[in-house]
Structure formats: structure tokens, C-alpha cells
Amino acid sequence: MALERVKGLFPEMEVDRYFVSAVLCGSVTAILMSRWVSQRRVQKKLEEAKRRRELGFQQMEKAVRQFKQQNPGIKAVPVLSLPLVELTAKLKDGALSPESVLYIYIEKALEVTQQINCVTDFLPECEEQLRELKKQEKGLLYGVPVSIKENIACKGHPNTMGLVKYLDRLEPEDSVIVKVLKKQGAIPFVRTNTSQGILNIDCGNTLFGQTLNPFNHKKTSGGSSGGEAALVGGGGSVIGIGTDVAASIRVPCGFCGICGFKPTGYRLSVKGTTSPIDGMNSVTNVTGPVARDMDSLVLCMKALLCDELFRLDPAVPPLPFNDEIYTSSRPLRIGYYDGDGYFQPSPSMRRAVQETRKLLQEAGHTLISFTPPRIDFLVDELFTKGISADGCSTLVEKFDGEFVDATWTNQLRCCKMPCLLKRLLSLILMPVFPRISRHLNSLIGVGSVKNLWKNNADQMAYRDEFIAEWQKLKLDVVLCPALGPAFNLGYAGKLFVATTYTHLYNVLNFPAGVVPVTTVSEADEKELRHYKGHYGDLWDKRLKEAVQDAVGLPVAVQCVALPWQEELCLRFMKEVETLSHEGRGRRKI
Numbered sequence: 001m002a003l004e005r006v007k008g009l010f011p012e013m014e015v016d017r018y019f020v021s022a023v024l025c026g027s028v029t030a031i032l033m034s035r036w037v038s039q040r041r042v043q044k045k046l047e048e049a050k051r052r053r054e055l056g057f058q059q060m061e062k063a064v065r066q067f068k069q070q071n072p073g074i075k076a077v078p079v080l081s082l083p084l085v086e087l088t089a090k091l092k093d094g095a096l097s098p099e100s101v102l103y104i105y106i107e108k109a110l111e112v113t114q115q116i117n118c119v120t121d122f123l124p125e126c127e128e129q130l131r132e133l134k135k136q137e138k139g140l141l142y143g144v145p146v147s148i149k150e151n152i153a154c155k156g157h158p159n160t161m162g163l164v165k166y167l168d169r170l171e172p173e174d175s176v177i178v179k180v181l182k183k184q185g186a187i188p189f190v191r192t193n194t195s196q197g198i199l200n201i202d203c204g205n206t207l208f209g210q211t212l213n214p215f216n217h218k219k220t221s222g223g224s225s226g227g228e229a230a231l232v233g234g235g236g237s238v239i240g241i242g243t244d245v246a247a248s249i250r251v252p253c254g255f256c257g258i259c260g261f262k263p264t265g266y267r268l269s270v271k272g273t274t275s276p277i278d279g280m281n282s283v284t285n286v287t288g289p290v291a292r293d294m295d296s297l298v299l300c301m302k303a304l305l306c307d308e309l310f311r312l313d314p315a316v317p318p319l320p321f322n323d324e325i326y327t328s329s330r331p332l333r334i335g336y337y338d339g340d341g342y343f344q345p346s347p348s349m350r351r352a353v354q355e356t357r358k359l360l361q362e363a364g365h366t367l368i369s370f371t372p373p374r375i376d377f378l379v380d381e382l383f384t385k386g387i388s389a390d391g392c393s394t395l396v397e398k399f400d401g402e403f404v405d406a407t408w409t410n411q412l413r414c415c416k417m418p419c420l421l422k423r424l425l426s427l428i429l430m431p432v433f434p435r436i437s438r439h440l441n442s443l444i445g446v447g448s449v450k451n452l453w454k455n456n457a458d459q460m461a462y463r464d465e466f467i468a469e470w471q472k473l474k475l476d477v478v479l480c481p482a483l484g485p486a487f488n489l490g491y492a493g494k495l496f497v498a499t500t501y502t503h504l505y506n507v508l509n510f511p512a513g514v515v516p517v518t519t520v521s522e523a524d525e526k527e528l529r530h531y532k533g534h535y536g537d538l539w540d541k542r543l544k545e546a547v548q549d550a551v552g553l554p555v556a557v558q559c560v561a562l563p564w565q566e567e568l569c570l571r572f573m574k575e576v577e578t579l580s581h582e583g584r585g586r587r588k589i
């Protein structure tokens with residue numbers, strides 16, 4: 001029958017069984033061949049990218065060598081240990097030259113990246129900028145080398161996000177944030193690794209590999225701004241710029257023991273940053289600074305909030321840094337919570353909040369218990385459904401024809417499932433694993449424009465409810481946990497959902513930052529053995545395994561303020577930093 005029909009298609013040809021078999025075999029071979037060819041192409045591109053990166057490293061080495069030959073006897077250690085504020089002072093009064101600082105940091109960044117793999121690109125144009133700098137007025141960051149996350153445009157380099165398909169797409173222009181940094185005299189000198197496709201809290205991709213935690217190489221740096229956090233945490237950069245749509249500044253900074261700040265969306269420009277889900281407006285993404293201490297973060301914010309920023313990106317409200325709010329010492333009303341009810345915090349996360357709460361109380365602030373409303377609704381309906389409103393199709397497309405990094409396979413598998421399967425699995429899992437069931441259901445997306453609008457309206461209503469609760473208690477700021485300690489390798493990619501503590505404030509669009517306050521103790525580790533989680537499901541089990549074996553690793557807390565209250569949030573973070581340093585000092589005595 002079928003053969004007859006095929007014969008009809010080719011009237012002039014001798015069609016028999018052999019012919020059909022030959023055609024079938026031919027087609028299969030052609031498909032396999034074309035897959036092989038495209039895989040080879042990706043492979044070649046990967047190799048080329050690796051070569052390019054090696055070349056960059058060689059350029060760095062050469063530049064350092066030359067500088068050292070011309071300037072023998074320059075000591076790196078005293079420069080590397082200078083906090084940003086002192087470094088800028090010395091650069092301004094000429095005690096240090098921009099050249100020496102730049103080459104010292106290039107050398108250190110190379111050393112750090114050889115250990116933990118955090119630098120993706122050298123920016124050779126930094127040497128040219130050294131010369132330009134002499135003609136320019138001395139800005140707030142005069143002569144300061146800065147590192148930039150790989151999805152923030154630097155002219156002539158690609159924003160790949162670890163995806164091979166973007167390797168040849170060179171950015172025609174610097175991003176606004178990079179332009180402003182340069183205007184202030186800063187020198188972008190390296191770009192740093194991200195998780196593949198950004199939306200992941202690990203930091204691995206097939207292009208550049210896995211970034212490790214500077215304190216413990218069995219742990220991840222966290223992501224997606226993991227290269228930044230690891231480089232700054234490892235001492236290879238004084239200040240860096242990352243992006244954050246769920247956790248991407250705060251989680252890696254917490255994991256790597258440094259400070260990181262996510263401003264309100266649009267307080268800083270995102271022009272020239274790249275996202276794998278462009279046009280997703282349900283959850284706000286931002287750019288923000290990461291640094292070893294709060295004074296550095298604040299100086300960076302002051303430098304960025306300048307007329308040049310407002311001129312280059314008129315979508316940014318022209319609000320310069322308000323020093324009066326930042327320097328005020330008025331006692332604060334501080335709301336706090338040590339668990340969000342979705343993921344039970346690890347023992348050290350909870351202890352970090354409780355100890356900080358006590359220090360703040362002793363310092364004369366008023367602390368009030370606060371509970372974020374309807375957390376399940378926030379996580380499943382607003383965050384997960386918001387960022388996968390299209391049923392994950394845009395994101396999945398970005399991975400087409402790519403080698404998928406091991407840190408992504410799990411997440412991508414869930415995203416890729418057909419809607420029907422997601423729905424079916426969600427139904428089956430409902431009675432046993434309600435949380436995972438709801439998550440799968442959210443990955444289906446919203447379905448229609450009408451539903452998207454409803455989702456947006458729900459988000460507004462949630463925000464109003466949250467603010468009403470906040471105002472009823474007359475709060476100035478909120479203290480809460482930051483995810484930690486750093487995860488063992490292989491876990492972060494399977495626990496993107498554990499960003500609940502941070503992504504809440506992306507959905508709400510409140511400024512929030514993390515400050516390291518303590519380290520994991522033996523007692524925390526012991527207590528972790530009894531960790532069950534709120535649900536006792538696969539995720540709780542994973543989280544417990546992920547944070548194990550972390551004695552001595554840093555743990556942070558998160559500080560939050562209402563929208564546009566960046567200065568208040570930073571003041572609060574600074575106070576937490578000061579108190580926790582003093583507290584640690586006291587305990588040592």
C-alpha cells in the first residue's frame with residue numbers, strides 16, 4: 001500500500017522496496033551527519049574561545065612582566081590590602097600611580113583565576129585607558145581597576161553568558177554602567193564568569209568551565225555573578241559589577257564572604273546588559289556593585305549615581321546619592337525573620353540573623369518580628385511563573401545547539417518538558433511532593449496575555465500587601481537570612497528554587513544587600529545533621545547535602561529597605577558590618 005503511494009510520488013522512477021530502504025537509510029545518515037557537523041562546529045567554537053581566553057591570559061602575563069622589568073621593586077601586598085577608600089585617596093594624591101595599581105591587580109587576578117577559574121576575558125584596552133586617564137579630570141574612582149560580569153557590555157567583546165552562539169556577537173558599545181565607571185576614572189580590566197544562561201546559582205558553563213569558591217575548592221562560588229564574587233573574594237579585584245534577577249549578586253557574595261548590593265530596579269542602568277529572557281518584565285533585574293567591605297560598595301554607588309549616568313540613561317531617575325540619609329545615626333525600627341517558611345534556613349543562616357539581631361538591639365535599635373505574607377504564593381505564582389511566563393520557551397531556545405553545562409542539565413530538563421507532561425507530573429506529585437508539584441505547574445507558564453495581566457495585577461496586590469504590613473509595624477528596614485553557606489559542587493544547579501530568600505526582593509523590587517557576619521561553626525555543622533526541612537522532600541534533602549562540610553566558611557545576612565531607599569539600606573548594612581566586626585573582636589578577647 002505505502003509502497004504504491006511512494007511510487008505515485010516518483011512516476012518516472014523504479015520504486016521498489018530497496019529504493020525505499022535506501023532513501024530511509026540515507027535520510028537517517030544525513031540527519032546524524034548534520035548533527036555531528038553542528039556538534040563539531042560548536043566544539044570548534046569552544047576550542048577557539050578557549051584559545052582566545054588563553055591568549056588574553058598570556059597578554060596579562062606579558063603586560064605584568066614588562067611593567068615589573070621597568071619598575072623593579074614595586075611591592076604588591078600593601079596595595080592589594082588597601083580598601084577602596086584608601087586606595088582612591090592614594091591614587092588621587094599621587095602616592096600610588098594608576099599604572100602600578102593596574103598591573104598589581106592584573107597579576108593578582110591571574111593568580112586567583114588560575115586557582116578558581118573566574119576570569120573569562122582580559123580587556124587589553126585598559127592599557128590604553130591608562131594613557132587617556134591623564135587627560136581626564138580625576139573622578140571618584142580615579143585609577144581604580146574594576147572587574148565586570150560577562151553579560152555587561154564592554155565594547156568589542158561578546159556578552160556570551162556561556163553560550164557559544166553569542167561568541168561572534170561583539171558589542172558595538174560599552175554598557176552605560178561601564179561608560180560611567182570610565183568617566184569616574186575607573187579602569188575595567190577583566191570580565192568574569194557567569195553561570196550558563198545566567199538564570200542559575202551555580203557558576204559553570206561549557207565555554208569557560210566551573211568557577212570555584214576562593215575559600216574551599218570543593219564548593220561553588222555561587223552564581224550567576226559567581227566570577228565577580230570569587231575574584232573579589234579571592235582578592236583579585238577591589239570592586240566589581242554584577243547583575244541580579246533572583247539572587248545573582250547576593251547569593252555568590254554570601255558564598256564568597258563579601259558584600260553585594262542589589263539596588264531598586266532602574267536606580268542604576270541596565271542598558272547594555274544581556275539576559276537570556278529579554279522582555280521578561282515580571283521580575284526586575286538590576287546591576288549592582290560587589291566589594292570586600294561596605295565603604296567600598298558605598299563609594300562605588302556614589303560614583304555611579306552621577307550626572308553622567310542620568311544623561312546616558314534618562315530612564316534612570318536623577319537621584320544622586322543622599323549622604324544625609326546614609327550618615328544619619330537615628331535609631332531604626334528593624335523588622336526581622338530567620339526563616340521564610342519555604343526553605344528551612346541552615347543552622348548558620350539562622351544563627352547569623354539571631355546574632356545580628358542581638359547586636360543591633362544592644363546598639364539601641366528596636367527589633368520587631370516580621371513575617372513576609374503568603375510566601376508560597378510569592379515563590380510559585382509570582383516568581384517562578386513570572387520568569388517562566390512563556391512556559392520557558394525563550395530560555396530553552398537559547399540552549400538550542402549548545403553543549404549544556406552539567407550545572408544546567410537538571411533545570412533545563414524540567415523547563416524542556418512538554419506542557420502536558422509538566423501538568424501530568426504535577427498532578428501525580430501533588431499528594432507526595434506538593435512543593436515540587438506546584439513548581440512544575442508554574443513552569444507551564446501563564447498561557448495567555450489575559451493571564452499575564454492577571455499575574456501582573458496579582459504582583460501589584462502582593463506588593464501593596466507587603467508594604468501595608470511593613471508600614472503597620474512602622475519599619476525602616478528588614479533583617480533576614482541570606483542563603484548559605486556555599487554549596488558543595490554539583491548542587492547549586494539543582495537548587496535554583498532555593499533563591500526564595502533573595503528573589504522575594506526582586507519580585508517586590510526593593511533594594512537589598514548582603515553582609516558577611518559570621519562563619520560556620522562545628523556546632524552549626526552538628527545541628528545540620530538534624531535538618532529535615534519544612535517539606536522533607538527531595539529539595540530539602542539536597543539543600544542539607546549542599547551546605548554540609550562548611551566549617552569556617554562565611555555566612556551573611558540580608559538587609560532590605562523600601563524602594564528607592566538605597567542610602568538607608570546601605571547605612572543599615574554598614575551598621576551591621578561594624579557591629580559584627582566589633583562583636584567578633586569582643587569574642588576573640
Ligand SMILES: *[C@@H]1O[C@H](CO)[C@@H](O)[C@H](O)[C@H]1NC(C)=O
Nearest residue numbers: 117193203204205208209210
Ligand atoms: C565559568 O564557569 C563555568 C561553569 O561553572 C566553568 O566551567 C568555567 O571554567 C568557568 N570559567 C571561567 C573562566 O571562570
Ligand SMILES: *[C@@H]1O[C@H](CO)[C@@H](O)[C@H](O)[C@H]1NC(C)=O
Nearest residue numbers: 243270273274275279280285
Ligand atoms: C534586564 O532587563 C532589561 C529589560 O527587560 C533587558 O534588556 C536586559 O537584558 C536585562 N538584563 C539582565 C542581565 O537580565
